[in-house]
Amino acid sequence: MAVYEIIKYIHIGCVVLSLSGFCLRSYFLLCDPEKLSLAWLKYPPHMVETLLLLSAIAMLPLLGQYPFVDGWLTAKLVAMLLYIGVAGYTLHAARTFRLKLAFIALSLSIFLYIVGVALFHDYYSWLSPVIGV
Numbered sequence: 001m002a003v004y005e006i007i008k009y010i011h012i013g014c015v016v017l018s019l020s021g022f023c024l025r026s027y028f029l030l031c032d033p034e035k036l037s038l039a040w041l042k043y044p045p046h047m048v049e050t051l052l053l054l055s056a057i058a059m060l061p062l063l064g065q066y067p068f069v070d071g072w073l074t075a076k077l078v079a080m081l082l083y084i085g086v087a088g089y090t091l092h093a094a095r096t097f098r099l100k101l102a103f104i105a106l107s108l109s110i111f112l113y114i115v116g117v118a119l120f121h122d123y124y125s126w127l128s129p130v131i132g133v
């Protein structure tokens with residue numbers, strides 16, 4: 001298996017872990033907030049997100065495409081920073097149940113957008129086949 005493939009699988013593994021971790025923490029946020037301060041729920045997500053970003057950075061020279069040069073990678077980077085900010089607000093600062101729910105939905109929408117950008121290599125994400133660019 002080529003190095004690129006291995007790094008891509010690490011990247012995808014981090015995507016799955018990151019999404020699962022966010023869903024689990026969202027569940028606890030809504031149903032059992034005390035659990036959010038458990039160490040195994042607090043620290044591993046930062047490690048996963050760091051590895052997600054490092055694996056992305058490692059793929060760029062191998063792919064020969066870069067953020068701020070190639071639109072889809074700029075979109076992924078900006079959307080990922082937005083996701084980190086919104087998800088962080090959701091888990092740490094959102095106060096009311098409705099606000100928590102709204103921000104969980106917003107975070108998941110951004111995440112879904114990023115997955116669409118990754119699959120279609122296009123900032124139109126899931127709309128890319130429809131718009132036909």
Ligand code: HEM
Binds near residue numbers: 008056063
């Ligand atoms: C939450 C953030 C992210 C998510 C959910 C995500 C998701 C994904 C997914 C699902 C794939 C696999 C696509 C496929 O199999 O065709 C992928 C590949 C990739 N991602 Fe990410 N990604 C994220 C962040 C980033 C960032 C910040 C960058 C770089 C700016 C990046 C660069 C790449 C590259 C270069 C590939 C390989 C594309 C290919 O070979 O087709 N990703 N990403």
